[in-house]
Amino acid sequence: MRKPVIAVTMGDPAGIGPEIVLKAIAKKGIRQSAQFLLIGDSSVLTRAARILKCKNYSAKDIYLVDLADAGSRKFSFGKTDKVCARAALRYVKLAIEFAKAGLVDAIVTAPVSKESIRSVDKAFVGHTELLAREFGVDKFVMMMAAGNLRVSLVTRHMSLSRAVKSLNQKDIYETIVLTGRSLKRHFGIKEPRLAVCGLNPHCGEGGEIGIEEKRIIRPAVMRAKRSLKRLVGPLSAEAVFYDGYRGRYDALICMYHDQALIPFKMVARDRGVNITLGLPITRTSPDHGTAFDIAGKGVADSGSMEEAIFLAAQLSR
Structure with missing residues (x-):
């Protein structure tokens, strides 16, 4: 070869x-x-x-x-x-x-x-x-990988306030789908297990402290489920990262930079890799x-x- x-x-x-x-x-x-x-x-x-x-x-x-x-x-x-x-x-x-x-x-x-x-x-x-x-x-995704843990970012290098304002169903959907497609094509995972993180603490607590999960994230997840059967979310980011680290999911979809990178770098230490999908x-x-x-x-x-x-x-x- x-x-x-x-x-x-x-x-x-x-x-x-x-x-x-x-x-x-x-x-x-x-x-x-x-x-x-x-x-x-x-x-x-x-x-x-x-x-x-x-x-x-x-x-x-x-x-x-x-x-x-x-x-x-x-x-x-x-x-x-x-x-x-x-x-x-x-x-x-x-x-x-x-x-x-x-x-x-x-x-x-x-x-x-x-x-x-x-x-x-x-x-x-x-x-x-x-x-x-x-x-x-036009559509590309920043993924970070270290061992079992892979995280894809919907928004990348921008202020937190701008990241929240820029979130939309289209970008979330495309990030999910491109991540799933890349896991199939390049990583050889036939049925990728993906988990989508919420934006707000505890996924907004049913709308009490945030509505983005209901209005933006969940509709994107439901649409993506048509092609990705083993997709779940939105889930609370504080809980889902441990499951990702343990290998329960093949990748996590994160809404903004630090939601993904802070826990990722704690786990990856000096072994993390940045991959450009798409x-x-x-x-x-x-x-x-x-x-x-x-x-x-x-x-x-x-x-x-x-x-x-x-x-x-x-x-x-």
Whole structure:
């Protein structure tokens, strides 16, 4: 069986991306899982390799696409930098070009700084939105996965007040259906067991402390049940996460970012993976950011990056 070809972007040169990429691809199991196109800057990787005391990051199963952007000038690990921001964005866009050309089976993205990239591209929201736009995808879903626990988000990176105001039946329905379809197609789960979280405490207590469950969420769930027989909800988020963690459900549908990410990260620790559902190609990433506070110190944990690569390889076969 042919190994999948995975494009791995280096992330923000000033963050922990170069370190966790090098740590991950140094692992024998990672190297055996796929062939790699590493997109980044050789001089930055060389700096990171010295910090990590890596002897060599090149091998027959790793091809470095060297874009000498940030490394051609001095920059400091741990600090936002416009040149680094442009470089990080360029790495991702090149990976997308490779994917469109059919040269890679999956993309794994190391962390970028949204703040930095917005200083050079005000339209940038995040990796997920950029990938969807470049691939011409209207409906996409951000899923987080760690072991038995998978969570899909109806709304993503926005204020809580805006998230509540923007909730609607259409988006909830499409998130449920796309999650179910992806679990069937990519994870091999014939009849996905999905649980939909309510928005309000105790699902609004019958309308006493919130009406979104009755007016918005429940109608979307009832519609989605036509194609997903093992779908339940809305259920109280405080109770359903434990069941998701224990494997009772294949995925949970969450209404807003922190409803999903706070409990998820407590469970996932350094093994969580971000997956973009709805793209014509597999895309994963670690579930953390650039960690500027520890960048360049050689102490960053590569566990989440390793899991992102393993999962990308698995989903691409």
